[in-house]
Every structure is written in structure tokens, then in C-alpha cells.
Amino acid sequence: EDQVTQSPEALRLQEGESSSLNCSYTVSGLRGLFWYRQDPGKGPEFLFTLYSAGEEKEKERLKATLTKKESFLHITAPKPEDSATYLCAVQASNDMRFGAGTRLTVKP
């Protein structure tokens, strides 16, 4: 069965303290892996799409990487405004599977 697992569930960082979020997946026929950011009371906002192992994408302090089994979202020198829940999702055959998310808190 297709599964998407994100870790850790929650992460507290000091401003400037870099870290990584993990998304591991077991999907037959991966068509794409997506990262979204969700703020409280809002819908998810698109960050990145990765399609093949070895691919990397960057945006400001965020960098997403993909292997055959997992994806990482690296956050470099985070700021308090990076606090949010980060969701990964995989597109398999006919549906989109989301992970439970990592709730990131960045303290000033």
C-alpha cells in the first residue's frame, strides 16, 4: 500500500539553526513528489515539485532533495516567519497521498 511518512512530527529551532525535515515514501510508480507549506487557518501553499532521484530545488532558505525512497527539506538559517507545517505529498497512480506533516517552530 502506498504510504508517506514525515518526520519529525514537530521541530523547534532557534533562529539561524539549520535543520532538515524528512519525507519517506513507498509508492509504486512515483509520478512526482510535492512540498507544501501550511499556515494556521489557511490552505497549503506550494513550494516544490521533484520528479526524479537526484533532483534538487531551492527557494530562499529552503532546499528540497529527492532519492528513490525519501525526500528532504533542508532549512538553512531559518527565521521566525518560516514557522509553519510542512507537508509532503506523492503522486502515485490515481491519487495524491499526503504525509501528516512536520510542524516547525522557529524561535527568535
Place this chain on the structure above:
Amino acid sequence: KAGVTQTPRYLIKTRGQQVTLSCSPISGHRSVSWYQQTPGQGLQFLFEYFSETQRNKGNFPGRFSGRQFSNSRSEMNVSTLELGDSALYLCASSSQGVGNEKLFFGSGTQLSVL
């Protein structure tokens, strides 16, 4: 360009009732997909409509149904509400469909079933 609009923002219903939620996609987008988000189960795919046709469906009971109109606006209906249906219902739109490109999400409808 206006974003994805969902109405109503909040809804309170009692068990056994039915509810209809509305979603207006970004202008020009032909795909609308629906998701249920709960603290325990996370975000789960309900179904996708593309040009008025249901293209994909998640693993939800038949009480959950939807439709899409010629102007791409979509409605989702839940009949015979159960307590476990309490959730944030999100819709998303795109021009090509789920998995082909990024999705644009609305802010959701928070449904509480008492």
C-alpha cells in the same frame, strides 16, 4: 488574479443532516480536487473533477459526492453526516490536474458535526 474561494468558511451541522460546500477555482483552471484534513488522519484526497467529469476518487464512502459545473465551480456534498466527518475540507485547483503540476488551495471550510 483571484485565488481559490471556498464558502462557507465555517459550518455547524448535526448528525444525520447533509451539507454542501462550494469551491470557485482560479479563472482558467479546469481541475478541482477536494481533500479532508483532520488532526488524526492528515490530508486525504476525496476526488478530482476535470472539465465536469470525475477523474479520480479517493477511498471515501458514497456519502461523499461532488460535481463540477461548466464554469469549473465545484460543489461537494456529504449526506447523513457523522461525528467523524468533522474536519477542514479543502479544495484545490490547477489547469492540468492532480499530480501534473502544483495545486492552488483555498482556505477551506471548517465543518463541525454535533
